[in-house]
Amino acid sequence: MKAVQVGNRQIGGDGRLFVMAGPCVIEDPERVLRIGREMKAICSRLGLPYIFKASFDKANRSSWKSFRGPGLTEGLKILKAVKEELQIPVVSDIHDASQAEPAAEVLDILQIPAFLCRQTDLLQAAARTGKCINVKKGQFMAPSDMKNVAEKISHEGNENIILTERGVSLGYHNLVVDMRSFPIMREFGYPVVFDATHSVQLPGGAGTHSSGQRQFIGNLARAAAGSGIDGVFMEVHDNPEEALCDGPNMLYLTQVEGLLRDMMAIKAIADKSASTAMK
Structure with a gap:
């Protein structure tokens, strides 16, 4: 499994779980x-690479x-301050090809939302920035379909x-x-991430907004840790x-910390079993 370049560091490919986490959306700079500060402290205690998400x-x-x-302008200012x-x-x-260049001036990873994962112009514009690209697998797609998505990016030389399952x-x-999904997508040679929180979302389930089943995050995250993932994506909040x-x-x-400790332990067992099976 190859590592990817994120800013001045590499993540993935070394057996360590990396973490992308933060609030769903930027609410206010202080929060x-x-x-971000609390998530950094948690990941530092666990020795895990951390990327802030919002x-x-x-x-x-x-x-x-x-x-x-x-929005783009004010949001990037806030993310730059966090960084x-x-x-x-x-x-x-x-969400749009025109956002790729300005976003790349601040972001270390450009994320492509699941609903837009087949949008060729968006993928190619993101790829041409040279930044790391995290693509969420569409809710309507098989894991094998993500090979075509990855090729749209790699064709641009990136x-x-x-690749993220949600x-x-x-x-x-x-x-x-x-x-x-995890072993299938890992065969393409790129790090694979589990989106532990959007996977328990009930899209549109509350009429004018989505609902969710937070109580199942741990169950799915632990299962994913034993199924062959390189990183975990979580939306987290103090309240x-x-x-x-x-x-x-x-x-x-x-x-967060207790769940990550469980995932690390399960992943270590799964990785050891996979290594033994290959001998």
Whole structure:
């Protein structure tokens, strides 16, 4: 498994779980910084590489009334402040090819949302920045389909690719995770991530906004750790009940460290078993 370049460091390929985590959307600079600082401390204690995540714009909300975030210009200013003060890499979503270049001036990873993972112009514009690209697998796609997505990026000369599983649609307002996705996508040679919190989302399940089943985050995350992942993506918050977006499927900050410790232990066992099987 090849590593990817994220800022001035490499992640993936060394057996260590890397972590992309933060609030769903930028709510205010102080809260964003506070969550990032706590997540950095947790990952430092565990010896895990950490990338801060928050969206500057949630362009795919259920309702026009939903909170979208501060937007590209102000959002990038806030993410730049987090990056510089905490000395950590940052990741955020882009939704349009025109956002790739300005976002790449701040972000260490450009993230492609699941709904947009087949948008060729968006993928290619992101690839041409030379930055690491994290692509969420669409809820409508098989894991094998992600090979074509990765090739759209690599065709532009960028092999700095991460592929993320976030569940597949099963009927209305429900997602399921096929644990076979991880070994299938890892065969393409890129690090694979499990989105532990969006996978328990119930898209549009509350009418004008999404609902979620936070109680199952741990179950799925532990299963994914034993199924062959390189990293984990989690949306976390100090108080999800008052979050402005995706609160029902965000993890409490107080629950993060224990879950990561479990995942590390399970991953170590799974990696050892896989290594023994190959001999």
